[in-house]
Amino acid sequence: MTVHVTNTLTGEKEPFEPQDPDSVLLYLCGLTVSDPAHLGHARAWAHTDVIHRWLEHEGYEVRHVENFTDINEKIVARVGEDGDSEADVAENYVDETLQDMRSLNLKRATVYPRVSEHVPEIIDMVETLIEKGYAYESNGSVYFDVSEYPDYGKLSNQDISEMESQGDEGDRTEKRNSADFALWKANGVAESDIAEHRHDDAGPADEAVETAETWESPWGEGRPGWHIECSAMSTTHLDDTIDIHVAGQDLVFPHNENEIAQSEAATGEQFSRYWVHVRLLETSGEKMSSSLGNFATVETLVSEEGANVVRTFLLSTAYHNRATFSEATLNEARERWERLDRAYDRAAAAADSADARTKVVDDDLRDAVVETRDAFPAAMNDDFNTREALSALLELASAVHRHVDEHDRYDYGSLNAAIETFDEFGRDVLGLAFGAEAADGDARLADEAIELVLDLRERERAAGNYERADDLRNELERLGVTVEDSDDGPTFRR
Structure with missing residues (x-):
């Protein structure tokens, strides 16, 4: 029996026909690593995981890529709270996210590319778009000219003339059209860029923005635009045309729409044959979101319920249903x-x-x-x-x-x-x-056992038995439990 997929691009359920009859190129828009991963993120992960597993079951070789966005104003806003620099914050959350993925028994992706490692490819793609007349430089920034791409709006079924302005309000004077979007942003991060994303316990804003990474480019020092990042990473690790692009429903516009425009303008090829959008997870009538604070973290749910219960919850509703x-x-x-x-x-x-x-x-x-x-x-x-x-x-x-x-x-x-x-x-x-x-067993009982070992370790340290305390820590780490010491006492991650 043939696999059928509902393609957001056409709005139709279509027979799945990959470019290569023996293999599938699969891309999932990954996390911006500025907060703990929550169950809404895990919904997209779990359904992508099952797509991967089913296609392999049906005999396809699957090349699966999922990115980490480790350059972003939201990450800079966490400096002083979750790390001493943008890079530190990102590294901490990448590590946590990978642990969450493993705890949920997700198949490993073929590649987990990070934006910070692909700036040369991003710059190359932006240069190509300028050379082809689809982009223009303005005050050290580069924008995609949506009026030059005739099919712009085909994924979200929008007309350019009816679209609202994209990007920061301060960029509007630099753009030819209000719907144009940034491919490269001049300079670094301003305090105003992180103001709405900061928590009360974050570090001083002026110090946080100083840690934001910038790169030299043909247009001056700056940072990549958000949308170009996925285009560069997917074409680098998959191909100019991929078979299935998975994303959350909230990314249809502008992110995925912009991915299509810039990728197809740069390569001259169809970007993705099938677009699969996972509906957002709701709680109390609103979408689960880090910004709304109404989320349950993957770490907490797996710890309390075990991976099997969490996966059963996530898969009990088809990806396209509420x-x-x-x-x-x-x-x-x-x-x-x-x-x-x-x-x-x-x-x-x-x-x-x-x-x-x-x-x-x-x-x-x-x-x-x-x-x-x-x-x-x-x-x-x-x-x-x-x-x-x-x-x-x-x-x-x-x-x-x-x-x-x-x-x-x-x-x-x-x-x-x-x-x-x-x-x-x-x-x-x-x-x-x-x-x-069943690796999860009774997760709550396992956590309690780990806490008992940590308590014993603290007693050994208090008694001056540091070698014995180190042995207990090493034994926990051998079992896959990472112990982190702080002024407030030890914590652990499995």
Whole structure:
């Protein structure tokens, strides 16, 4: 069965036909690393992860790129709070984000490029756009001239004449058209640029902006514009044309629209064949957002619930549908995961028991396996519908529970087929860890155990037993627990 994808560019559900019949080029717009990653970010990660997994299941070789935006005014605004410079703040949050990704059992991307490492490629692309007449320099900054690109607005279905001004208000006098957007911004970061993003415990603004990185360019010292960054990184690590570009729904305009314009103007090729936009996660009727402060961090949720519950929550709604985070929806996810995990354990225990027989036949269980093996691929091929795919596994779980509850002798063949189905679809595609493979266990109990070890380490230090304290720290780090000492006491990350 052919995979079908809803393409934002056309507004239609289309058969998926990559450029190369054997491989897929996949790009996800990554984080601007200025705050802890929250569940809204994880929604995009998890669905991209499952797209990656399903395409590999279907036989494609997937080259998956996800960037880190480590140059941004929001990052500068955190200086003094989360690091001593823009680069320090970015590095801290990149590290945290990678740990969050690992905790959620995400497949590793092929490359995680950072903007700060791709300034030469950005400058080259900007020079190309100027040479081709799509961009112009003004007072040391460079802007894309949207009037020169006839298809501008095709992703967001907007007309240039009706668009509002893009960029900072102070840039408007430098631009030919109000909708033109910055490819390169002269100079560094001003205090006014970070004012709305600063927290009360941030460092002095005048000191923070001094740490903002700048680069020499043909137009003078400055910094890249936001939109050009993804174009440069995707063409560097994938190709001029990619197969699937994934992003949050809020990035359709202006970010993704501008990516298309500048990329296609520079290369003369279609930028992305399919655009997949993940709807934003909502809580209490508003989108989950760092700026609104209404978020639950990935670290906290995984610590409290475990990766399997969080993944089940994220995948219980298809990427293109509205999703809400609440105590009720989290409870539903917890119940679904427990039902799946218990079914897997019961199937394994029954299959491995003396009561499992080769000639015992339960037609209901056998039919449930067949139906799941039909329904799950059908759901995934229908626009990566994880909700329906998960429902197919839950139906199989129900059949396993009925079989074990109602029989004294077990259908070994069907139980084994059910286990294989859970492994193939639940583990390999949805990224859930069953049985002995479940790495998260009781996350809250694990945290409490780590806290006990840290308490013991502090007592050893207080008693002057520094070698013993170092041994405890080294043992925790060997187990994947990073200990960080501060004036307020030790903290840890897994």
